[in-house]
Amino acid sequence: MKIFVHDYAGHPFQVDLSRELAQRGHGVSHAYFHGDLGPKGKLERGSSDPRGLSFTGVKLSRPYDKASFVRRRFDDVSYGKIVAQLLHSERPDIVISGNTPTEAQSAIVEACRKIGSTFVFWVQDFYSIAVSQLLRKKLGPPGAVVGAYYRFLERRQFQNSDAVVVITDSFSPLARQWTGSEDNVFVIENWGALNDIEPRPKDNDWARRHGLHNSFNFLYSGTLGLKHNPELLVRLAKAVKGRANVVTVSQGVGVSHLEQARAEQGLDNLILLPLQPFADLAMVLATSDVAVATIEPEAGMFSVPSKVQSYFCAGRPVLLAAPKENLASALVRSNGAGLVVDPVDQAGFLEAALRLLGDDALRADAAAKARSFALNNYDIKKVTDRFERVFDYAIGAKTVERKI
Numbered sequence: 001m002k003i004f005v006h007d008y009a010g011h012p013f014q015v016d017l018s019r020e021l022a023q024r025g026h027g028v029s030h031a032y033f034h035g036d037l038g039p040k041g042k043l044e045r046g047s048s049d050p051r052g053l054s055f056t057g058v059k060l061s062r063p064y065d066k067a068s069f070v071r072r073r074f075d076d077v078s079y080g081k082i083v084a085q086l087l088h089s090e091r092p093d094i095v096i097s098g099n100t101p102t103e104a105q106s107a108i109v110e111a112c113r114k115i116g117s118t119f120v121f122w123v124q125d126f127y128s129i130a131v132s133q134l135l136r137k138k139l140g141p142p143g144a145v146v147g148a149y150y151r152f153l154e155r156r157q158f159q160n161s162d163a164v165v166v167i168t169d170s171f172s173p174l175a176r177q178w179t180g181s182e183d184n185v186f187v188i189e190n191w192g193a194l195n196d197i198e199p200r201p202k203d204n205d206w207a208r209r210h211g212l213h214n215s216f217n218f219l220y221s222g223t224l225g226l227k228h229n230p231e232l233l234v235r236l237a238k239a240v241k242g243r244a245n246v247v248t249v250s251q252g253v254g255v256s257h258l259e260q261a262r263a264e265q266g267l268d269n270l271i272l273l274p275l276q277p278f279a280d281l282a283m284v285l286a287t288s289d290v291a292v293a294t295i296e297p298e299a300g301m302f303s304v305p306s307k308v309q310s311y312f313c314a315g316r317p318v319l320l321a322a323p324k325e326n327l328a329s330a331l332v333r334s335n336g337a338g339l340v341v342d343p344v345d346q347a348g349f350l351e352a353a354l355r356l357l358g359d360d361a362l363r364a365d366a367a368a369k370a371r372s373f374a375l376n377n378y379d380i381k382k383v384t385d386r387f388e389r390v391f392d393y394a395i396g397a398k399t400v401e402r403k404i
Contacts, residue, residue: 001391002027004092004117006083006108008036008100010057011306012193012278015041020384022053029090031056031083035064037251038223039307041193042278058082066225066253073103080107087111094391096165098122102131102150102157109157118398120390121161123171124190124306128154154178163394165387168327184397186390189327191378192309196278199315199371200286207287210273216244216357218319219288221281222307224254228294232321232349234261236292237270239350244357246292247271249284285314289363290338290356293328294321297343312337313378315371317363319356321349337370 003026007014010032018030032043034057043055060078065071084107087095095117097108105127112119128150158164158178164185166175175185207213218240224230234257237246246267248258251274262270276284285291291311308328311318318338322329329340339352356363 001094002090002092003029003391004087004090004095005030006032006095006097006100007122008033008098008104009038010036010040010043011099012039012041012196012281013191013306013309014099015043016191016193016195016380017384017387019049019053020380021387022050024384024388025050025052027052029054029056029086029092031058031086033057033064033079034059037275039221039275039281040278042196056086058086072101076101076104077107080104083108084111087117088115091115092117094118094120094395096120096122096387096391098165099124100127102128102153105157106153109160113160118162118391118394119160120394121157121164123164123166123175126154126171126174162397163390165390170325170327184393186386186393188383188386188390189377190306190309191380191383192313192374194313194374194378195380197282197285197310197313199367200282202286202289204283204286206276206280206283210271210287212245212247212271212287216240216289217247217287218244218290218292218353219247219249219285219316220292220294221249221284221288221310222275222293222305224248224250224252224258228252228254229296229321229343230254230257231261232294232343232346233258233292234265234267234270235346235350236353237262237267238265239353240357241267241269244289245269245271247273247287249273249276251275281310282314285310285316288314288316290319290353291316292319294343295323295326295328297323308332309374309378312370312374315367315374317356317366318370319349319353321345331373335369335373336366337373338366 003021005018018028022028060075064075080103095112109119131150155178164175164179165188166172167190169187172185176182203213233246258272293305293308295305305328318332320332320340321343332338332340341348341352
């Protein structure tokens with residue numbers, strides 16, 4: 001089968017899926033946005049990769065600016081057109097696409113309809129709902145109007161999908177409502193890149209290069225964007241100054257907030273580093289004594305921080321600020337992999353951080369449970385079996401549609 005895997009962000013676990021599909025004999029083209037500066041997986045062919053695997057980094061003619069809504073909107077449209085051209089050129093049997101801005105995804109769905117490719121919508125979050133909530137918060141009633149337009153587009157994408165994969169049961173009711181079907185929505189939770197991220201010694205080459213091998217480190221790794229709250233990291237740095245570092249290995253609009261706070265408040269224990277090569281990720285995560293993740297209330301119901309899966313693979317205790325209904329919250333709580341607080345409870349967040357800082361046994365127990373969960377649930381072969389069953393369903397549904 002000729003499969004086109006489109007993951008806008010180029011995250012490690014989606015790349016794992018493409019590699020495993022190619023190992024099974026499928027021809028796999030994996031496309032991603034080259035201009036997105038977030039964490040990336042191994043997006044180039046290795047010597048052991050099968051011949052049928054290829055990667056395409058889609059580029060725009062200018063740098064992508066997430067801070068400018070108007071400019072970002074036009075760039076999303078341009079990006080969707082480029083991916084649509086790729087689809088017209090390659091004409092895959094099946095396309096799975098997720099984690100993609102709404103207007104770009106619309107172009108991808110339309111291209112699939114024109115060339116007859118089966119389309120599977122991989123729902124990492126309800127992009128239009130997150131955008132709607134942020135715009136309403138920022139712009140008031142005009143933002144709500146724009147948000148309604150994006151929800152209309154995304155609903156139509158669901159209706160035009162041959163199958164939908166959601167990453168948590170909590171997404172299923174809305175997905176079924178938008179597709180108008182009870183049968184074509186499948187739940188496959190995200191996973192971590194277990195084959196590439198394993199527990200490493202804290203005293204490692206990367207930690208020594210940055211002078212972090214002898215300090216207690218709270219570490220935030222990944223994008224720090226609009227749906228995260230960088231102020232929590234600032235307050236954490238103030239609370240643990242003299243006792244621990246707060247290390248961010250990140251990019252995004254929230255980093256400038258941290259830079260300003262560090263300079264103005266003299267937070268020399270707030271260590272700001274850019275995103276590191278994927279080959280160093282296991283050592284980066286091993287440098288943490290506590291791994292930190294945050295998600296704002298407005299995005300918490302319909303967005304899941306995938307960095308938590310990487311923390312689990314690395315066997316690190318997690319400090320998570322997220323709504324209780326978020327999938328990551330449920331994973332951390334139910335597996336005893338760390339502490340979870342409501343994202344608006346800043347006092348509770350700091351209390352949980354200080355508890356982890358002072359309790360070696362709690363950290364060790366949470367780390368062991370996080371790694372155990374990863375070993376038991378992140379087997380890429382089992383995950384790929386589930387995706388292949390979805391693909392079979394979607395192709396069957398497409399065949400029935402054509403006959404009708």
